[in-house]
Amino acid sequence: MNGDIAVFAGSSNKQIAEEICTHLNIQPGKINLKKFSDGEISVKIEDNVRGREVFIVQSTSAPANDHLMELILIMDALRRASVSSISVVIPYYGYGRQDRKVEPRVPISARVVADLLEVGGLNRVLTMDLHADQIQGFFRVPVDNLHFAPVLAEYINTKKIEDLVIVSPDSGGAERARAFGKKVNGSLAIIDKRRPKANVSEVMNVIGEIEGKNCILLDDMIDTAGTICKAADALLKHGAKSVYCAATHGVLSGEAVDKINTTDFAEVVLANTIAIPESKKIHKLKSLSVAPLLANAIKRIHTNQSVSTLFD
Template structure:
């Protein structure tokens, strides 16, 4: 019996990343028509035979979130109805992840709803990166491979010479302490935290800092930034406490117009992010690192039924 062939398809959310992944692992990007009708309805047609094949569908659910989510669901359904052997949804950025609990009366748990939709569409496996909260993996009733962007950030930090005794890794809020602690351990640096108070959905008032940043180079770490309010306010607090420089490492930069305006202020020396979603630097100090190699290697290992644990390791650790 012939082993299933590896097939990779992409929606319109982040086709350049899909093309980069395919180039990195030497697999051609599959032919598919992904467009929409004049009334906005999505239309998908897979233009090659995938019967019995190992199919990977690459789609970040970034802006416009609902449209890209529907593209993903329809592509999965098309692959299922075309008799694919296995369908892995590759979701570098998982939208709706911040709605992962009932924190007030009569609100949904949308992260779970989206997980249900993806499974119902026909996905048999998920490959994603830096979920907003670890428990989202449990929202799926299918296997989830959860990667981290930390190896990519680590290489960049070493390249620019930040990884030394003068570095302090800081979480811009209480919720990110576990992530910041992991980065601090990885980089052998001190750890700090900013305690913040949110005043609205778009504004944050940072209140105090825990840890010593006086005369230090600070690396703020977070998984998502949209308005950059948390990062900018944390950076202001860092500088007020004597930080020499402030950089931010954020896995998913969903930069809104408000975020670009705030970044122009210069409080952050460099925003380091990844290409899990398309990012336009717009002449600002924004460095976009590629996760194509990481995702590509994960795809190959999943296809060959190998462990992906080795992808969590960083050179020298």
């Protein structure tokens, strides 16, 4: 890569930003991030970026508000430093689950976040497995929504798991599970559940043949882990030989790790879109890096090549 490109890392996931830079054969941009005594965020760009194409890597994961505000301030600092363009690389797009009105008098928070980012002065968004595809339409700038599936499929295929069934934890994820099944030669099953309130789910029954099969529960994220753990119990109850779980984003809120640890999973596979603290790393969790995929997308954007081939 030439000197016209710069990659800056916010504080949410510095490791993936460093990996991206390694694959691009560049050094991360120098940036000073700190907080004042009252909690306000301070940003200073330490490099000369005038006229350069800049990419900012920042997941808006917990604490979502701090990371979002930090991202906006980084954009403003870069814009005032006369960069030629700003692309934000958001491996995990926080507030993505609030993508529509599900009851009266509530905001569409995913749209509000898009508006805030556009006010910050971005030119492009590069993200991964948005919770809802329509979020792309909330922006007036180009949005490239990459997928974890190719990276995950390569890993699963190396494990050579026989009698494989891809299980969607709800009907809404059936198409994702079906598409992934084609990549790993797995059949499809769906779990029918009832959700009495937010972050609480009740597994009712399994649609599909899973007895004696090795199952992979596939979802876009694991938050409190209530859904996947109850789903795993249901699959084992219905005669599954083993249960794996795979998700792009490991939010892992509250007691999620404890729930995973006490559930009979063979393995739980996550992308590294969200930095997992050491206290939450257990032997059942397997992290796969999507940094090469993001780096390839950045390179293609910088050289005006098509990014669509990366969606397969």
